[in-house]
Amino acid sequence: xxxxxxxxxxxxxxxxxxxxxxxxxxxxxxxxxxxxxxxxxxxxxxxxxxxxxxxxxxxxxxxxxxxxxxxxxxxxxxxxxxxxxxxxxxxxxxxxxxxxxxxxxxxxxxxxxxxxxxxxxxxxxxxxxxxxxxxxxxxxxxxxxxxxxxxxxxxxxxxxxxxxxxxxxxxxxxxxxxxxxxxxxxxxxxxxxxxxxxxxxxxxxxxxxxxxxxxxxxxxxxxxxxxxxxxxxxxxxxxxxxxxxxxxxxxxxxxxxxxxxxxxxxxxxxxxxxxxxxxxxxxxxxxxxxxxxxxxxxxxxxxxxxxxxxxxxxxxxxxxxxxxxxxxxxxxxxxxxxxxxxxxxxxxxxxxxxxxxxxxxxxxxxxxxxxxxxxxxxxxxxxxxxxxxxxxxxxxxxxxxxxxxxxxxxxx
Amino acid sequence: xxxxxxxxxxxxxxxxxxxxxxxxxxxxxxxxxxxxxxxxxxxxxxxxxxxxxxxxxxxxxxxxxxxxxxxxxxxxxxxxxxxxxxxxxxxxxxxxxxxxxxxxxxxxxxxxxxxxxxxxxxxxxxxxxxxxxxxxxxxxxxxxxxxxxxxxxxxxxxxxxxxxxxxxxxxxxxxxxxxxxxxxxxxxxxxxxxxxxxxxxxxxxxxxxxxxxxxxxxxxxxxxxx
Numbered sequence: 230x231x232x233x234x235x236x237x238x239x240x241x242x243x244x245x246x247x248x249x250x251x252x253x254x255x256x257x258x259x260x261x262x263x264x265x266x267x268x269x270x271x272x273x274x275x276x277x278x279x280x281x282x283x284x285x286x287x288x289x290x291x292x293x294x295x296x297x298x299x300x301x302x303x304x305x306x307x308x309x310x311x312x313x314x315x316x317x318x319x320x321x322x323x324x325x326x327x328x329x330x331x332x333x334x335x336x337x338x339x340x341x342x343x344x345x346x347x348x349x350x351x352x353x354x355x356x357x358x359x360x361x362x363x364x365x366x367x368x369x370x371x372x373x374x375x376x377x378x379x380x381x382x383x384x385x386x387x388x389x390x391x392x393x394x395x396x397x398x399x400x401x402x403x404x405x406x407x408x409x410x411x412x413x414x415x416x417x418x419x420x421x422x423x424x425x426x427x428x429x430x431x432x433x434x435x436x437x438x439x440x441x442x443x444x445x446x447x448x449x450x451x452x453x454x455x456x457x458x459x460x461x462x463x464x465x466x467x468x469x470x471x472x473x474x475x476x477x478x479x480x481x482x483x484x485x486x487x488x489x490x491x492x493x494x495x496x497x498x499x500x501x502x503x504x505x506x507x508x509x510x511x512x513x514x515x516x517x518x519x520x521x522x523x524x525x526x527x528x529x530x531x532x533x534x535x536x537x538x539x540x541x542x543x544x545x546x547x548x549x550x551x552x553x554x555x556x557x558x559x560x561x562x563x564x565x566x567x568x569x570x571x572x573x574x575x576x577x578x579x580x581x582x583x584x585x586x587x588x589x590x591x592x593x594x595x596x597x598x599x600x601x602x603x604x605x606x607x608x609x610x611x612x613x614x615x616x617x618x619x620x621x622x623x624x625x626x627x628x629x630x631x632x633x634x635x636x637x638x639x640x641x
Numbered sequence: 642x643x644x645x646x647x648x649x650x651x652x653x654x655x656x657x658x659x660x661x662x663x664x665x666x667x668x669x670x671x672x673x674x675x676x677x678x679x680x681x682x683x684x685x686x687x688x689x690x691x692x693x694x695x696x697x698x699x700x701x702x703x704x705x706x707x708x709x710x711x712x713x714x715x716x717x718x719x720x721x722x723x724x725x726x727x728x729x730x731x732x733x734x735x736x737x738x739x740x741x742x743x744x745x746x747x748x749x750x751x752x753x754x755x756x757x758x759x760x761x762x763x764x765x766x767x768x769x770x771x772x773x774x775x776x777x778x779x780x781x782x783x784x785x786x787x788x789x790x791x792x793x794x795x796x797x798x799x800x801x802x803x804x805x806x807x808x809x810x811x812x813x814x815x816x817x818x819x820x821x822x823x824x825x826x827x828x829x830x831x832x833x834x835x836x837x838x839x840x841x842x843x844x845x846x847x848x849x850x851x852x853x854x855x856x857x858x859x860x861x862x863x864x865x866x867x
Contacts, residue, residue, distance in 0.1 A: 234751045245739055545735045548696055549796070550724020550752035552717050634696050638735065 235555075239562040242535070250567060253531045256524025257571030257617065258578065261610045263517035265579020266586075268606035271510030273587055276599050278502050287495050288330075288462055289363060290469060292455040292476070297491035310451040311480060311489040317455065319475050326457075326471040328464035331359050335454040336442045342396065342435060344407045349395040352434045353409060355442025356456075361387075363456055366431060371403035371418035379438040384445070387418040391432040409435065412445050424596075465494050521613065524571065525621035532564050532625035543629050544637025557630035564622020565615055572614025576607045642708070644803060644836055645670040645693060650702035652688050652859075662688040663699065664859040672803065675830040675837045677850035685859040686840045687808060693838060694727055694806040695719045707803070724752050728797025730826075730839075732809035734789040736781040736796075742768060743777050746795045753800055767795040771825050787818030794825055798835075805829070807839035811846050823849045 243250045295309040312334075319325055320332050336355040341348055357379045360366075366373070374385050386407065393402045406413045414437060423431050443449055459468045469492050476490050477483070536543070543556055580602050587600035652663040662685045670676055680686040691697040692704065695711065704711045706722070714722065723729075728749075736745045746764045755763065768777055771791040781789055790810060797805050807826065811819030827849050829835045839850065847853055848867065855863040 231751070238751070241739070541735060542737060545731075545737070546748070546752075547720070548694070548723060548729050549749040550720050550800075552720040552752075554717075555720075555752060635691050638696075638731065 235558055235562055236566075238559055239566055242539070242559070242563050243566060246535075249531065253527055254524075254567050254571030254574070256520060256527045257568050257614050258524075258575045260517060260519075260521035260524050261572050261575025261614060262579040262582065263520060264514050264610060265576055265603060265606050266583050267513040267517055268510060268603040269579065269583035269601060270586060271506055271513070272601045272603055273583070273590075273598050275503060275506040276601060277596060278506065279499050280597065280599075288459045288465065289495060290457040290459060290465065290472065291493045291498075292457060292472060293491055293493070294451070294453070295489060295491070297493075309489065310449070312452040312455060313479075314450070316476060316479050317452075319479050320455070320457065320472060325475045326468055328459050328461070328468040328471070329457050330460045331363075331456075331458040333357055333359050333363065333456040333458075334439050334452045335360070335456060336439055336447055336449065337453055338447055340409050340446060342392065342407050342409050344396040344405065347396045349392060351389075351392050352430075353442055353446055354429070354431075354434045354436045355439035355446070356436065357439060360436070360456065363458060364429070364431065366420055366423070366436075368418035369421040370401075371416070373418050374436075374438055379440055382440045382444065383438060384412060384414045384441055385417045385437065386414040387420060387436045388416055389420050389430075389432040389434045389436075390422040392435055393419045407435075409437075410446050465496070469494060518613075521617055525568070525617040528564055528567055528618065529621040529625060531567075532560060532622055533628070535563070536560060536625045536629040539629075540632060540637045540640035543632050544634045544640065547632070547634035548638065553630040556632075557626045560626035560629045561619065561622045564626065565618035568614040568618030568622075569611065572611050575614070576610050579610075580607075642672065643669040643705070644672040644674075644707060645838075646703075646705040647693070648703040650689070650692065650699045650704065652685070652692065652697070653700045661700070661859050663692070666702070666856075666859070666861055668854060668861060668864055670836065670838065672836050673830070673834045674852055675827065675850045676839070676852045676854060677847040678838065678840045678854045678856060679842060679844070679847050680856035680862075681842065684856045686842075686856045689856065690806055690808055690838065690840045694729060695723050720752075724749055725754070725800055726803045728800065728802040728805040730790070730793050730797050730805060730807040730810045732812040734781070734786075734793045734813070736789055736792055738781055741778050741780055742773060742784070742792045742795070745781070745792055746799050748796060749800045755800065763799050763801070764795075767798040768792075770798060770829070771795045785818070786814050787821055790814060790818070790822050791825060794822070794829075798829070802835070804836040804838060807837065809841055810839060811841070811843065816845070819843075819846065 292312065294311040317332055317334055320329060333356055337352055339350060340353045341350055358374055358376050361373045368387065369390070371387070373387055374383070378385050386409070388402065396402070396407060397405070402416050402419050405416050407416060414435070420431055437446070457468065457472065459465045472492050473488070477485070477488065480489055482488055546556060584600050587598050590596050590598040646669045648667050650663050650666040651661050653661045666689060678686045678689060688697065692699050707726070711719065737748070743764055746767055747760065750760050750763070765777070768774055771794050773788060773791050773795060776784060776788055781792070784792065805826070810826070811822055814822060823846055826837055826839070830837045839846070841847055850867060852866050853863070854861055
């Protein structure tokens with residue numbers, strides 16, 4: 230049979246039982262919708278996280294203490310005390326790390342703050358004045374602290390918007406004093422609402438000079454992080470190598486496997502986040518794919534019913550000249566058309582739902598969630614639904630094609 | 642020249658081993674004949690028609706169609722012959738529901754090598770030939786029994802076959818409609834020289850044929866001109 234008539238014959242066969250055809254494809258519709266939805270949300274989440282990482286600057290290298298965590302038991306490592314003042318001094322020498330532009334120490338931890346009767350649990354972030362440039366932070370009110378205040382151990386603080394709202398409400402905060410761990414800090418600036426930047430949410434932070442944070446808040450002589458800015462993006466890898474050499478020498482480490490620090494670039498971080506979200510997406514897609522198998526079995530079941538119902542038609546077609554191949558192609562195409570229509574509807578619904586979710590996330594949670602239609606998933610969805618039709622349609626179609634025409638014509 | 646030549650045909654079905662449905666059947670049919678195959682129920686007449694129409698194969702014996710043994714044909718070639726050289730008319734009409742008379746008559750052309758440009762003309766002239774022009778767009782459910790069988794005959798005619806096999810073509814019709822259908826078949830035989838082989842158990846129908854082959858217990862009991 231010519232292909233165009235094969236299509237019209239198959240469509241006519243399906244059109245004879247519209248509601249049954251519709252119910253049959255529901256499994257495929259749900260499966261493909263779920264896959265598109267999961268992949269679209271996965272892509273959106275990845276984009277959101279990556280954009281936040283990039284908010285720290287693509288030339289920033291992070292040095293953290295301890296081994297790079299490879300499992301939950303390793304997380305305590307990142308609070309080890311291996312990053313010392315001596316390390317900063319060595320890293321700051323131009324001959325040691327020629328491509329390092331700035332080396333910024335960071336200490337942080339959760340602390341209670343109070344103003345009058347109001348208290349708020351926030352993150353105290355101790356660093357120097359250059360951290361504001363790295364995170365592109367500008368005050369909404371007041372000013373940021375300077376190098377002299379860092380070196381002079383001045384108890385000044387720049388608070389995030391949530392801290393300000395919790396402690397002061399609508400009142401003016403700049404010039405007021407808050408207590409952190411029993412010590413008074415003068416508020417010199419308030420940051421605007423910024424949301425998550427990299428792994429930091431400055432809205433819930435109080436940024437103070439690291440000198441004060443080390444001595445008066447945390448009582449430590451080491452650092453939780455070094456933020457190192459390379460002079461150019463193309464020098465990042467060389468800078469990372471130099472940093473590792475300097476720190477290994479400083480810590481008397483000869484075996485790189487025994488490093489008590491780890492160095493991470495924004496690209497590493499992005500890649501790691503990308504891998505994690507990809508694995509999560511794949512996991513969810515795999516779960517959604519189960520419904521495709523269930524849908525495929527439904528298709529096979531209905532096609533077997535259709536073959537039985539149309540036994541006489543098969544006999545007639547064979548008696549007037551249809552070959553086994555013609556019958557096989559007709560029923561196979563019906564199954565493929567069913568699943569492909571299901572796939573197309575699923576792609577449309579998946580795209581629609583993921584768009585609605587992106588709008589809801591943007592409007593209600595204030596996230597800069599970018600809607601992304603997963604073209605790859607859509608192409609995959611069409612291909613997978615067609616293949617399901619092929620796989621689950623082949624058995625009923627073969628059964629139809631092998632029917633004996635006389636027995637088929639006698640079937641009641 | 643013989644269009645059909647069968648020699649010593651035998652057909653055994655697995656479930657009735659030892660009692661063949663056909664047992665040593667031999668005869669020739671020339672192009673242009675109208676032959677009735679008669680016999681009581683279970684005599685083997687339908688089995689014979691199915692073998693002649695390439696829907697079934699004999700267990701042994703020889704069958705030559707148009708001078709060529711059917712053993713020489715592959716399954717696909719047999720399907721092609723069923724499409725281009727043979728037309729079937731069934732007792733139960735076997736029209737596709739939800740398809741108009743036009744669409745039902747078109748069905749054999751879908752599997753044929755007839756150029757698409759000729760289809761419409763062939764379909765309309767076949768339908769006109771059985772006097773069903775006024776019902777061309779109707780579905781089978783809207784037709785009477787006689788009209789359904791006439792649509793089935795039009796479907797058998799559309800590929801301009803060498804031979805039409807009719808299996809109890811009037812079995813589901815009243816005598817008036819049965820006679821009308823037989824007149825159409827007779828007319829096709831007389832005017833268009835179609836070879837027609839029909840199976841019936843009714844003598845009133847068999848009398849329309851020019852030759853009567855009587856089958857009983859899988860054997861030809863008589864073969865005579867009428």
